[in-house]
Amino acid sequence: xxxxxxxxxxxxxxxxxxxxxxxxxxxxxxxxxxxxxxxxxxxxxxxxxxxxxxxxxxxxxxxxxxxxxxxxxxxxxxxxxxxxxxxxxxxxxxxxxxxxxxxxxxxxxxxxxxxxxxxxxxxxxxxxxxxxxxxxxxxxxxxxxxxxxxxxxxxxxxxxxxxxxxxxxxxxxxxxxxxxxxxxxxxxxxxxxxxxxxxxxxxxxxxxxxxxxxxxxxxxxxxxxxxxxxxxxxxxxxxxxxxxxxxxxxxxxxxxxxxxxxxxxxxxxxxxxxxxxxxxxxxxxxxxxxxxxxxxxxxxxxxxxxxxxxxxxxxxxxxxxxxxxxxxxxxxxxxxxxxxxxxxxxxxxxxxxxxx
Amino acid sequence: xxxxxxxxxxxxxxxxxxxxxxxxxxxxxxxxxxxxxxxxxxxxxxxxxxxxxxxxxxxxxxxxxxxxxxxxxxxxxxxxxxxxxxxxxxxxxxxxxxxxxxxxxxxxxxxx
Amino acid sequence: xxxxxxxxxxxxxxxxxxxxxxxxxxxxxxxxxxxxxxxxxxxxxxxxxxxxxxxxxxxxxxxxxxxxxxxxxxxxxxxxxxxxxxxxxxxxxxxxxxxxxxxxxxxxxxxxxxxxxxxxxxxxxxxxxxxxxxxxxxxxxxxxxxxxxxxxxxxxxxxxxxxxxxxxxxxxxxxxxxxxxxxxxxxxxxxxxxxxxxxxxxxxxxxxxxxxxxxxxxxxxxxxxxxxxxxxxxxxxxxxxxxxxxxxxxxxxxxxxxxxxxxxxxxxxxxxxxxxxxxxxxxxxxxxxxxxxxxxxxxxxxxxxxxxxxxxxxxxxxxxxxxxxxxxxxxxxxxxxx
Numbered sequence: 001x002x003x004x005x006x007x008x009x010x011x012x013x014x015x016x017x018x019x020x021x022x023x024x025x026x027x028x029x030x031x032x033x034x035x036x037x038x039x040x041x042x043x044x045x046x047x048x049x050x051x052x053x054x055x056x057x058x059x060x061x062x063x064x065x066x067x068x069x070x071x072x073x074x075x076x077x078x079x080x081x082x083x084x085x086x087x088x089x090x091x092x093x094x095x096x097x098x099x100x101x102x103x104x105x106x107x108x109x110x111x112x113x114x115x116x117x118x119x120x121x122x123x124x125x126x127x128x129x130x131x132x133x134x135x136x137x138x139x140x141x142x143x144x145x146x147x148x149x150x151x152x153x154x155x156x157x158x159x160x161x162x163x164x165x166x167x168x169x170x171x172x173x174x175x176x177x178x179x180x181x182x183x184x185x186x187x188x189x190x191x192x193x194x195x196x197x198x199x200x201x202x203x204x205x206x207x208x209x210x211x212x213x214x215x216x217x218x219x220x221x222x223x224x225x226x227x228x229x230x231x232x233x234x235x236x237x238x239x240x241x242x243x244x245x246x247x248x249x250x251x252x253x254x255x256x257x258x259x260x261x262x263x264x265x266x267x268x269x270x271x272x273x274x275x276x277x278x279x280x281x282x283x284x285x286x287x288x289x290x291x292x293x294x295x296x297x298x299x300x301x302x303x304x305x306x307x308x309x310x311x312x313x314x315x316x317x318x319x320x321x322x323x324x325x326x327x328x329x330x331x332x333x334x335x336x337x338x339x340x341x342x343x344x345x346x347x348x349x350x351x352x353x354x355x356x
Numbered sequence: 357x358x359x360x361x362x363x364x365x366x367x368x369x370x371x372x373x374x375x376x377x378x379x380x381x382x383x384x385x386x387x388x389x390x391x392x393x394x395x396x397x398x399x400x401x402x403x404x405x406x407x408x409x410x411x412x413x414x415x416x417x418x419x420x421x422x423x424x425x426x427x428x429x430x431x432x433x434x435x436x437x438x439x440x441x442x443x444x445x446x447x448x449x450x451x452x453x454x455x456x457x458x459x460x461x462x463x464x465x466x467x468x
Numbered sequence: 469x470x471x472x473x474x475x476x477x478x479x480x481x482x483x484x485x486x487x488x489x490x491x492x493x494x495x496x497x498x499x500x501x502x503x504x505x506x507x508x509x510x511x512x513x514x515x516x517x518x519x520x521x522x523x524x525x526x527x528x529x530x531x532x533x534x535x536x537x538x539x540x541x542x543x544x545x546x547x548x549x550x551x552x553x554x555x556x557x558x559x560x561x562x563x564x565x566x567x568x569x570x571x572x573x574x575x576x577x578x579x580x581x582x583x584x585x586x587x588x589x590x591x592x593x594x595x596x597x598x599x600x601x602x603x604x605x606x607x608x609x610x611x612x613x614x615x616x617x618x619x620x621x622x623x624x625x626x627x628x629x630x631x632x633x634x635x636x637x638x639x640x641x642x643x644x645x646x647x648x649x650x651x652x653x654x655x656x657x658x659x660x661x662x663x664x665x666x667x668x669x670x671x672x673x674x675x676x677x678x679x680x681x682x683x684x685x686x687x688x689x690x691x692x693x694x695x696x697x698x699x700x701x702x703x704x705x706x707x708x709x710x711x712x713x714x715x716x717x718x719x720x721x722x723x724x725x726x727x728x729x730x731x732x733x734x735x736x737x738x739x740x741x742x743x744x745x746x747x748x749x750x751x752x753x754x755x756x757x758x759x760x761x762x763x764x765x766x767x768x769x770x771x772x773x774x775x776x777x778x779x780x781x782x783x784x785x786x787x788x789x790x791x792x793x794x795x796x797x798x799x800x801x802x803x804x805x806x
Contacts, residue, residue: 002589002592006590193582214700215702216700217705234361234363236364243363269447370720391680394692413714421715
């Protein structure tokens with residue numbers, strides 16, 4: 001692997017990310033999958049870095065899931081997107097940052113489609129006006145939330161309490177980065193580092209002390225694929241893709257997988273359980289799985305936030321081996337306590353996959 | 357545990373794990389086998405093709421891709437009429453090729 | 469009139485045109501931007517379909533050009549058309565008048581790193597056709613392993629590829645891949661060699677024989693399917709994904725060396741040159757001939773002629789034949805001025 005070759009490509013795919021004043025739109029599913037992730041994005045950008053990140057309770061889904069499942073037509077999806085833009089415009093913002101990769105892709109796709117077909121944009125404006133009497137400006141900049149954390153990776157590294165380094169050996173942790181398909185495969189120039197060798201996550205991992213693994217199936221989709229997962233009879237296709245990735249990354253003994261999409265971390269995490277039950281196989285050390293984190297959760301760990309406040313107990317694969325390697329302190333007895341210090345119920349243990 | 361779904365088998369051909377020894381043995385006995393260009397003349401003209409799925413083109417490709425069972429099934433439908441040999445633009449001796457392949461299958465019964 | 473003819477480009481097309489013009493009694497002046505003559509051919513080791521040495525061809529042409537005024541490391545700084553002749557100032561400060569111009573500016577080899585998915589410049593054992601020829605010449609390239617077990621060739625890299633900006637077939641790569649595959653098989657008899665192709669376009673005399681030889685005598689495998697993606701395995705080998713379109717199945721193989729057949733694309737400098745002398749380039753960036761059947765070597769502008777691959781991908785014999793044709797056309801034009 002010639003690292004300078006990648007750096008050359010990265011230099012060609014650096015997008016402009018404004019420093020401040022963002023209108024934030026959340027994901028539909030991340031708050032239940034990874035409840036601490038979005039909260040800590042706001043905590044890091046607002047409280048720690050002092051940025052102006054605005055959000056409103058009036059925003060809805062971007063329609064991406066329905067759009068990608070073919071249950072709503074494109075014009076409907078675009079009208080939903082137009083409404084988000086209207087909320088942004090009304091709040092006085094020009095920069096839109098999306099928590100979800102599919103939303104990010106959806107916003108980019110909508111804006112690009114309007115650029116090519118201005119008559120469609122005019123029609124959507126009409127739809128939106130008829131539906132809710134709103135008007136909008138197209139955002140000046142659209143970013144994914146991981147773009148912002150990438151931009152601020154240096155500041156985060158400066159404030160780091162822990163590093164992506166094995167405390168016992170001093171070796172950098174081996175990081176698998178997995179990029180959501182809709183981040184840059186549709187529009188390579190809208191992703192940091194492009195589509196073939198994105199550096200939005202690898203840049204974070206390296207800035208925080210880790211070593212990024214480039215394994216043969218790195219670019220492969222996690223397998224979520226919307227319809228592949230949502231129809232139970234098709235779930236084997238979804239899992240087979242994830243399985244392919246695990247088989248490919250296994251020889252590199254990754255310490256953690258980081259992701260920037262709502263679906264990928266969920267499936268990379270949960271399928272490890274299903275694969276262990278059906279195939280009897282686990283991919284981490286000593287019968288554990290490979291912990292799968294969102295980039296916000298990883299940033300949170302690096303900055304020293306409590307793992308249980310970050311919501312890491314909501315992961316299927318136990319994160320404790322990673323915490324131990326990084327030297328992050330945690331209280332095992334508090335893993336399943338809620339904010340009010342009361343038990344939030346403990347999950348049952350899998351038969352094969354070792355969990356704490 | 358039954359989740360109501362399971363891993364789907366991959367249809368991909370992995371050449372790292374494909375045993376080419378049968379193909380090599382065949383080429384030793386019938387060197388013209390190597391010059392096939394996959395044009396499909398043989399299959400188009402084959403008496404058995406339309407009714408049985410026999411295809412000399414697929415037979416030759418199949419033994420290079422490790423699809424031994426499929427090849428064996430196809431071979432059993434050949435009637436050795438020789439029409440495929442007549443139409444081959446590369447002069448592949450397809451009739452001899454099939455005979456030799458049948459012999460190789462016969463010699464290594466159960467192993468392929 | 470001066471009898472001077474400016475020949476832009478010192479590759480085989482420019483050299484051959486100049487040599488022929490000289491023989492016809494005119495005074496050609498070769499302007500070559502690089503420091504040596506022979507262009508791309510000078511970098512090549514040997515040539516299809518007879519494996520003739522490239523350096524011999526270049527040497528013959530250079531020797532034949534003895535006595536011709538040649539400016540290397542030189543480009544045209546400015547050019548003006550005045551009273552039926554061209555006033556040229558070169559970057560080395562020299563200036564002269566000429567009655568005619570032959571553009572023999574050749575092609576550029578497609579930059580393989582633009583096909584990011586193939587990982588040229590990123591993965592340790594991915595090289596181009598040009599790198600391989602240089603390796604044949606010098607024997608030194610760390611990317612070529614000493615004892616490869618499996619080698620792949622990817623045809624049509626940057627050719628027939630709308631997204632890479634080149635719709636044209638580069639014409640010579642299929643036969644070059646076969647030539648290079650045979651040469652590598654001779655050097656590494658135990659290696660399995662795979663050629664991944666979309667179509668095999670073996671149009672020339674003896675080319676098909678060369679192909680049959682590669683199949684029958686060398687056991688080279690031809691897989692009909694374009695490589696979609698390349699990555700690196702844990703032991704640093706090259707992992708390739710393609711579809712075996714003849715069996716309709718995805719295909720995977722790991723290799724010790726992958727050779728990208730970078731195609732022929734237009735010389736980007738054609739556009740600026742074309743503007744300065746009011747000739748046209750086509751959408752693909754190659755010069756536009758007056759007619760694509762009967763007047764390939766002629767531009768729309770009187771006195772300006774083309775030779776070789778500046779009007780599209782060509783083989784060496786085609787280039788040489790066109791150079792001679794251009795010389796004859798220049799000769800007729802200059803005689804008409806008298």
